[in-house]
Amino acid sequence: MEILAFVVGVALMVVGLAVSIALHELGHLWPAKKFGVRVGQYMIGFGPTLWSRRRGETQYGFKAIPLGGYISMAGMYPPSPALQQAQAAGGRAGRAAGGFFATMVQDARVANDETMQGEEDTRVFYRLPIHKRIIVMLGGPLMNFLFAVVLFTVLFSAIGLQTATTTVARLSECVPATTSTSTTSECTASDPTAPAAAAGIEPGDTIVSIDGEPVADFTEATAIIRSSPGEQLRFVIDRDGEQHTVQVTPATVETTVTAADGSTTTEEVGFVGIGPTVEYVKQPIWAGPEAAVQQVGAVAGIIWQLPAKVWNTAADLVTGEPRDPNGPLSIVGAGRLSGEVAAADAPVLNRVAGFLSLLASLNIALFVFNLIPLLPLDGGHIAVALWEGIKRVWAKVFRRPPPKPVDATKLVPLTFIVVIALIVMGAVLVLADIFNPVTLG
Known part of the structure; x- marks a missing residue:
């Protein structure tokens, strides 16, 4: 089942990529046609053509390798000097001699010339x-x-957006020695009871304010708690639609703080033992x-x-x-x-x-x-x-x-x-x- 889900995820990304490419090329196609440029092809992918259909002067289709796409616009560049001279003489442009890069330039010019219907063609990109x-x-x-x-x-x-809310999901039973052991150590009989549990806070309660300061999410509540070790705080909680006030004194625990340069220090912060409910909050x-x-x-x-x-x-x-x-x-x-x-x-x-x-x-x-x-x-x-x-x-x-x-x-x-x-x-x-x-x- 997991392998099937993985394959479905990959397939969805391929489809999403194809849609992204199609929209990208549509972003070129629509204004080009709006401005009168002749567009020969609108293709999603590269390589052999899997399917195509011509509508008007444009051929629309899909190719085998879905790693890009393109539209073929007439006259991306001005006509080459060879074409201009050949047309003036009533003949066809020949190939220029030269090295590798000179040949590449010539080939690019020939390919560009083939998209135009003569030097006076007005439906070309370069004339816009x-x-x-x-x-x-x-x-x-x-x-x-x-x-x-x-x-x-x-x-x-x-x-x-997944947000840690002020609704209590779980409570710690005791106070850990450090914040790093709050979820990894089991409580013993000698460990003090966590302040939130001792104050009577229960899972499902929603914290409305702390010491008169409204809290919108768990981050705001945590900031107040961590900055108030040993200080009694007044929690207003909502339980089943009714508000209650409880007094909670955060315990003092040690936490490790890592600076931007990678150095670490230890400081004392407040701890009450509350785990938040994580919900999708619409933005x-x-x-x-x-x-x-x-x-x-x-x-x-x-x-x-x-x-x-x-x-x-x-x-x-x-x-x-x-x-x-x-x-x-x-x-x-x-x-x-x-x-x-x-x-x-x-x-x-x-x-x-x-x-x-x-x-x-x-x-x-x-x-x-x-x-x-x-x-x-x-x-x-x-x-x-x-x-x-x-x-x-x-x-x-x-x-x-x-x-x-x-x-x-x-x-x-x-x-x-x-x-x-x-x-x-x-x-x-x-x-x-x-x-x-x-x-x-």
Whole structure:
């Protein structure tokens, strides 16, 4: 049964990834068509085509490897000089001689030229105004961000956030020597009775206030208790709809505090012996968007250190050291975590919440990653459009002729290097997720 649940969790992540990719490409497709660009293909996945259907001028379909997707827009770049010269002469463009990278540039230009219906074709991407090009390329990542906002909103506002409430779930029978032994040691006859039990507090009671200060959750109650060892506190509790006041004096116990530099100190804190009830508490509707924005910042902090973090992951893979749980994952790692969430010994609602959180975080990662200003990523195309816009503004300010459209095919060698780097980093992460995975534990 556990294996079946694991497989279902992995399958759900594959479906969730496919939906995320479909939405990403839809974010490109819709504005491109809206602005009149001719779109030849809308595909989910890479490799051999499993299914496709043509509607109008666009072929829609699914491919065998669900690790990405693409839309094929006409004229991503201006026509090559060879095509312009050939059309002027009434012939066809030939192939240019040169080395490896020169051949790559030529191949990119030929592939781009084949999407256009001549130099005067108006339904091409490169002829769009700068702001429309940016909208088209930004649409994909933005769809991932909006999908994450929806998922986080469902998670926080429809399901709720697991919160330790002020309702008492259990009581300690005695006072431990330290906070670290409060749940691991059995009471003896010589141990003093825990203050909460001695005061008559019972499981099911809800703490309303402590010493006149209302407490909304267990964290607030704990802060007051821990800061008041040996001081009598007035607890107002709700029991079966009626409020009662009890006097509780927290016992003094020792606890170990770890500083940011790793050093530890011992201090005395208050202890009353209350265990909270953990419940799903629904959050305000804006909690989802706030969580998405916070995740963007966290993921951005990982992305800009990606090469170093992948290097550390590779080192951990070789040495067998535990991986950084906050480091990057591959799709294999995300699928594995999804399977573990589905197979966990926990209520169904907890597992659903875990899956939604994982899928939302994946979409935030897709949003941030695709904004990296390097081709072939969306951020690279946005950077090209912005550069062309800067050149146009410069020419206008200094009353010079309008510059020619930026020929991004010249960046193909750099794009090739970026692609190789992404493949290598992806391979390292896949191997790490297989042989040295991050687990729920």
